Amino acid sequence: MFTSRALCPRQERGVSECDRSKFIKVFHACDKGSKGYLSREDLKVAVVMLFGYKPPKIEVDSMITLMPKATGVTPDAFVRMMSTKKAAQLSTGDERQIFQVFDAHCRGYLSMDDFKRAFKRVTPHLSEQTVLEAFREVDRDSDGMICYKDFEFAMNYGQEED
Structure with missing residues (x-):
């Protein structure tokens, strides 16, 4: 923006x-x-x-x-x-820009449909079941939406701190 x-x-x-x-x-x-x-x-x-x-x-x-x-x-x-x-x-890096690209409707969160669409573009070979499981993992508060904080956490999960 x-x-x-x-x-x-x-x-x-x-x-x-x-x-x-x-x-x-x-x-x-x-x-x-x-x-x-x-x-x-x-x-x-x-x-x-x-x-x-x-x-x-x-x-x-x-x-x-x-x-x-x-x-x-x-x-x-x-x-x-x-x-x-x-x-x-x-x-904080590029996470925000990536999130904004995936948030096609500019709602401030990713729905399941947004998430599926993003995965289909980035990794079309993944099964829908795998994408669903990934969505559930990233949606830490289980509200059916991935807010930026959930997304950022997932993007940085497992990275070593400097």
Whole structure:
């Protein structure tokens, strides 16, 4: 969902102008009623638009509690939060991009159908039973959906830490 770095000016310190502009556009798109701040629900939508997943309640709570005003997230605070989030995301590797490719409907999770479709593209020789078993293994909370955290865990399972 992020534009190519070639289209953005070089990042000086902190957030690049390109990212700042994108964050502000998303802020205004999600600011229902032009209140000048994002409510809890607006913030969830903004994260989905920028990062392709619905943030869990605890993540939203932590972002909201950082705000001095109880009304919501201001534009400057939103830019700071999203800049920090993007920097953390870029340092975690390619898992997010892979997840977003598999999440064809941009829902923030993979359904069984999404999972089957991904496996059919990547490893067409696997049986449907094997894919079903893999889905059950990756779906750690057994809710019938693979959220990004489940996916990330599966992608990093068994890797040695540096």
